Amino acid sequence: MIDTDAVIIGAGPVGLFQAFQLGLQEIRAHLIDALPHPGGQCAELYPDKPIYDIPGLPLCSGQELTDRLLQQIAPFQVPMHLGQAVQSLESLPDGRWQIGTTAGMVWRAPTVFIAAGVGAFVPRKPPLDGLEVFEQGPNAQVRYFGVTPASVTGQHVVVMGGENEALETALQLAEAGSCASLTLLHRVDKFRADAALEQAIRSAIDKGRLRLVLGQPLAIEQRQTTEGRRLDALHLATPDGPEGATTRLPLDVLLPRLGLSPKLGPITDWGLAMERKQLVVDTERFATSAPGIFAVGDINTYPGKRKLILCGFHEATLAAFAAAAIVHPERRVLLQYTTTSPRLHELLGVKPTPA
Ligand SMILES: Cc1cc2nc3c(=O)[nH]c(=O)nc-3n(C[C@H](O)[C@H](O)[C@H](O)COP(=O)(O)OP(=O)(O)OC[C@H]3O[C@@H](n4cnc5c(N)ncnc54)[C@H](O)[C@@H]3O)c2cc1C
Missing domain, CATH: 3.50.50.60 (FAD/NAD(P)-binding domain)
Incomplete structure (x- = not known):
């Protein structure tokens, strides 16, 4: 049984960036993925193909984007649990959530981020x-x-x-x-x-x-x-x-x-509001119909939704701000810039730039 602040279901590009944004908010997270490696569709379906629409990265391959995201989250030392699918999500009497995987591991956390994309990639048998x-x-x-x-x-x-x-x-x-x-x-x-x-x-x-x-x-x-x-x-x-x-x-x-095929699997059984096999969220917090559960990336739906990586990055950022209010209710959630905030420099392990 692992107690933590947040569990991220899915280590695709959006799940990885979610881990980064939670790190900036000082929220301890664990990442879980059914695949034996991180990167979701980018690593599994098009590792060598080019992506041209990541802001500030005119060209990178699916695997390169994954590697860069892993590099970006490295300062936060987010534990990654691969090769196991999340099977169960149950509410606890104290308001937290209990998450269980096919490998028999169990977590308890006040916040859960479903970044499950098109579903868990499972081998065709x-x-x-x-x-x-x-x-x-x-x-x-x-x-x-x-x-x-x-x-x-x-x-x-x-x-x-x-x-x-x-x-x-x-x-x-x-x-x-x-x-x-x-x-x-x-x-x-x-x-x-x-x-x-x-x-x-x-x-x-x-x-x-x-x-x-x-x-x-x-x-x-x-x-x-x-x-x-x-x-x-x-x-x-x-x-x-x-x-x-x-x-x-x-x-x-x-x-x-x-080959592998994506399976939405148990997500449809968790009692969350869905539309056409996607989780319905608001566009302020990217929260689902259950308190403390957020959905980001390809798995969610809202008016105007586009299944693009950069949209998922935006969703993950706002969801992390919303989660900070749950995990650290005693603090005011302030906007800080990574360029200038001494606290964020400390979290990222970088030296402050001279004035
Ligand atoms: C060929 C191709 C080219 C593309 N090109 C571009 C492009 O140029 N630009 C762009 O913006 N987008 C592109 N996309 C779309 C982009 O890849 C997706 O929008 C993006 O991967 C979504 O990221 P995600 O993290 O939400 O989901 P995914 O990448 O699908 O990752 C979800 C992860 O969650 C895991 N998972 C799901 N359910 C569970 C569970 N129950 N337990 C544990 N793990 C689970 C899966 O195994 C997977 O690893 C392309 C897609 C394809 C197929």
């Missing part, structure tokens, strides 16, 4: 009955994120998918050469990936560093062992196999890399 049993725990046989060659040494590994992420994962493991066997499983002999990456994969296949298997998984094969249930193989329908017959693909580890 192969439609195979019973697969979820093998997704849990440190020795999970089915892993959707973050596999290193060392973590699968000596194992029979199957990477599933035909886009960049699948090919990058397969290539990384092929180059390390530490798997007992490595298979790239895809529906057809055609990839939707960068040309250079596809060339590198084809070359690795030609050199025998991995094999390409074409097929559509239809079922899993599992058995009970003394240590629990074990996933042994996939049964595939293959393009050149006889109709109705399946091919068995044995494995120790399955790495589905089928």
Whole structure:
């Protein structure tokens, strides 16, 4: 159980800037994101593509904007809890909120900032009955994120998918050469990936560093062992196999890399006023229908709303001022300039500029 002043749900560009604005207001915040890395859509959907409409930054990529925002919030040392989605939001008798995640972590805070964008990015899963049993725990046989060659040494590994992420994962493991066997499983002999990456994969296949298997998984094969249930193989329908017959693909580890899709998930169950799957806010504080809960960025709606990063930055700024009145009711909330305020210089860890 972590007690804090504010919890930010979503570490996209707006959630990150929210952390900065809360830092300026001396509000202690924690950031939570379902993805294993910060940056939201910028980092996930267009890390290398250019953005031209961030004020004062004529050109930057999605990843560069994320890196700059992380640099900007560094002075506030905001704890970041990644790879876990916020599942529950409940009111406490003392007026605070209790926030719980899929990883079993719990926070209590008087203010909550929902910066959830288009929803939590969750991996697309192969439609195979019973697969979820093998997704849990440190020795999970089915892993959707973050596999290193060392973590699968000596194992029979199957990477599933035909886009960049699948090919990058397969290539990384092929180059390390530490798997007992490595298979790239895809529906057809055609990839939707960068040309250079596809060339590198084809070359690795030609050199025998991995094999390409074409097929559509239809079922899993599992058995009970003394240590629990074990996933042994996939049964595939293959393009050149006889109709109705399946091919068995044995494995120790399955790495589905089928892309991510956003899911609004539990946000719709929290009893907050919504319009067309967006949280209704006022434009003075960006507060939702529940006291102490704010919504900023792509997740909110109000007359004239535009889903742009700079609009989210403005919303986060006013929401932080409004939260200061809740977290520090004893203080007058004053406007201070980062250029001239000694207190803000102290918070930012910068030296005052000579007069
Ligand atoms: C291809 C493309 C190009 C774009 N170009 C521009 C541009 O040039 N200029 C511009 O201004 N905008 C652009 N946009 C839009 C911009 O990316 C969005 O407006 C911006 O990302 C919104 O930021 P956000 O922080 O509100 O949400 P997001 O970036 O969507 O981040 C939300 C985060 O919240 C997390 N989350 C959601 N629900 C939960 C939960 N329950 N628990 C934990 N975490 C959760 C998600 O995993 C995600 O990381 C572009 C968008 C796309 C797709």
